[in-house]
Amino acid sequence: MEKINTLVIGAGQAGLALSEHLSNNGIQHMLLERSRIAESWRTARWDSLVANGPAWHDRFPTMEFEGEPPDSFPSRDRVVKYFEDFAKQVSAPVRCGVEVTRVSKNSKGPGFVINFREVKGVSDTVSCSGVDIDSSRKVASNGNGVGEIEALHVVCATGPFQTPVIPPVLPATLEDELCVKQMHSNEYRNPQQLKKGSVLVVGAGSSGGQIADELLRSGRRVFLSVGPHERPPRSYRGRDFVWWLGVLGKWDLSTVDPDTAHVTISVSGARGGHTVDFREYAARGMNLLGMTSGYRDGVLEFADDLNDTINNGDASYLAMLDEADAYVERNALDLPLEPNARTISADPECMINPILQLNLQEENISTIIWATGYRNDFSWLECDVLDDQGKPVHSRGVSGEPGIYFLGLPWLSRRGSSFIWGVWHDAKYIADHIGTQHEYMAYHLSRQREQ
Numbered sequence: 001m002e003k004i005n006t007l008v009i010g011a012g013q014a015g016l017a018l019s020e021h022l023s024n025n026g027i028q029h030m031l032l033e034r035s036r037i038a039e040s041w042r043t044a045r046w047d048s049l050v051a052n053g054p055a056w057h058d059r060f061p062t063m064e065f066e067g068e069p070p071d072s073f074p075s076r077d078r079v080v081k082y083f084e085d086f087a088k089q090v091s092a093p094v095r096c097g098v099e100v101t102r103v104s105k106n107s108k109g110p111g112f113v114i115n116f117r118e119v120k121g122v123s124d125t126v127s128c129s130g131v132d133i134d135s136s137r138k139v140a141s142n143g144n145g146v147g148e149i150e151a152l153h154v155v156c157a158t159g160p161f162q163t164p165v166i167p168p169v170l171p172a173t174l175e176d177e178l179c180v181k182q183m184h185s186n187e188y189r190n191p192q193q194l195k196k197g198s199v200l201v202v203g204a205g206s207s208g209g210q211i212a213d214e215l216l217r218s219g220r221r222v223f224l225s226v227g228p229h230e231r232p233p234r235s236y237r238g239r240d241f242v243w244w245l246g247v248l249g250k251w252d253l254s255t256v257d258p259d260t261a262h263v264t265i266s267v268s269g270a271r272g273g274h275t276v277d278f279r280e281y282a283a284r285g286m287n288l289l290g291m292t293s294g295y296r297d298g299v300l301e302f303a304d305d306l307n308d309t310i311n312n313g314d315a316s317y318l319a320m321l322d323e324a325d326a327y328v329e330r331n332a333l334d335l336p337l338e339p340n341a342r343t344i345s346a347d348p349e350c351m352i353n354p355i356l357q358l359n360l361q362e363e364n365i366s367t368i369i370w371a372t373g374y375r376n377d378f379s380w381l382e383c384d385v386l387d388d389q390g391k392p393v394h395s396r397g398v399s400g401e402p403g404i405y406f407l408g409l410p411w412l413s414r415r416g417s418s419f420i421w422g423v424w425h426d427a428k429y430i431a432d433h434i435g436t437q438h439e440y441m442a443y444h445l446s447r448q449r450e451q
């Protein structure tokens with residue numbers, strides 16, 4: 001059976017960042033990727049998506065977005081190219097088209113046994129990704145395309161957003177009954193993809209807000225079910241919100257405030273970047289609704305909470321301006337005043353007379369897009385590292401089972417952990433942890449040889 005020191009599962013930004021640090025620490029490793037490098041950016045995002053943060057920020061410290069103005073928001077495809085280039089820059093030993101199906105403790109020795117299967121059709125795309133695979137590092141499967149590898153360390157870098165979640169509000173038969181198509185935001189590509197008719201978008205985080213805005217601009221009639229959110233200013237006093245989050249220490253927060261754990265962040269880099277303002281969306285014709293709460297006989301029901309939700313979002317926005325102003329004053333920074341940023345427009349009709357019920361047929365709703373997030377799926381991980389709900393138990397990515405690590409999860413060590421720039425720092429911590437263990441083992445083996 002092939003043996004390797006460290007096996008990394010997933011070649012998205014997390015796996016690639018880790019590869020750089022493992023190489024720096026001299027740790028032999030391999031990345032198994034069931035699809036292609038940065039596959040989530042290729043196929044689980046809509047066509048017009050741009051990075052939520054500007055090019056100077058949403059990147060690894062060791063590589064810039066070459067040719068991209070620092071304050072621009074790189075396109076989805078440019079982000080894919082960035083990660084392909086990065087894989088080449090660090091000579092990441094990636095094996096594409098190999099899916100890990102099981103990780104279990106090695107009953108015959110130290111470490112773990114990793115079962116995998118080759119995914120037909122994907123290996124051929126390795127050359128498309130432009131990364132040369134060292135043939136000695138190719139995994140050896142038997143004739144059936146399955147195989148096993150032994151590793152002392154296994155890093156699960158399989159993504160913060162794995163399995164799309166659609167709340168069970170509507171019957172799965174809705175399409176047959178009312179010709180209403182339901183899809184998750186990860187299936188949405190562009191307005192032309194949707195059937196003619198009005199669209200309901202559920203969820204007003206960064207995905208739902210941007211998709212609803214794009215549909216409205218394309219001429220669709222759009223309903224948006226808005227939940228608790230924060231909507232930071234895209235920029236204030238000449239600095240982007242990612243800068244403000246940085247200087248105000250908010251990226252580094254290490255624990256989620258239980259009161260705001262369910263509060264999503266709505267930001268957008270679309271069309272050069274703008275502050276998400278749901279009142280402004282409503283002024284342009286978007287129908288805002290409260291939280292989607294139930295369904296009966298063709299009628300969707302919504303909580304009477306839109307006013308509170310919008311007002312709370314506005315309050316979070318204004319609070320951030322206050323914090324920014326205080327920071328400017330405290331540090332005597334010369335940044336221009338921006339009093340207009342504090343203008344909150346009047347309540348739109350949908351806040352004054354909230355819509356609490358929507359008859360899907362009467363409103364000609366042909367598509368419902370659920371921008372309602374994701375959950376983890378570690379069902380292939382047969383080690384004692386998950387809680388009763390299947391969530392990883394770890395401290396900064398180090399699990400209680402020596403040798404099993406997690407990387408890229410939201411809040412792994414801090415708020416920035418699942419974002420491009422943040423995962424690089426977590427990856428260094430994990431690689432250093434593996435490096436330290438490696439040194440202890442090297443000492444043990446050298447003493448053993450002497451005896």
Ligand SMILES: Cc1cc2nc3c(=O)[nH]c(=O)nc-3n(C[C@H](O)[C@H](O)[C@H](O)COP(=O)(O)OP(=O)(O)OC[C@H]3O[C@@H](n4cnc5c(N)ncnc54)[C@H](O)[C@@H]3O)c2cc1C
Nearest residue numbers: 010012013014034039040051052099100158159408419420
């Ligand atoms: C719509 C959207 C927009 C975002 N925009 C930004 C942004 O602008 N800036 C930012 O910093 N962050 C952004 N993020 C957050 C984050 O950067 C991305 O989700 C990013 O893709 C996470 O990288 P990752 O490597 O942790 O996971 P992923 O990119 O999901 O990579 C995980 C990889 O693991 C592979 N894999 C999974 N299971 C297996 C298995 N069993 N065997 C082998 N391979 C497996 C997958 O194929 C995948 O390629 C965005 C997220 C979303 C959903």
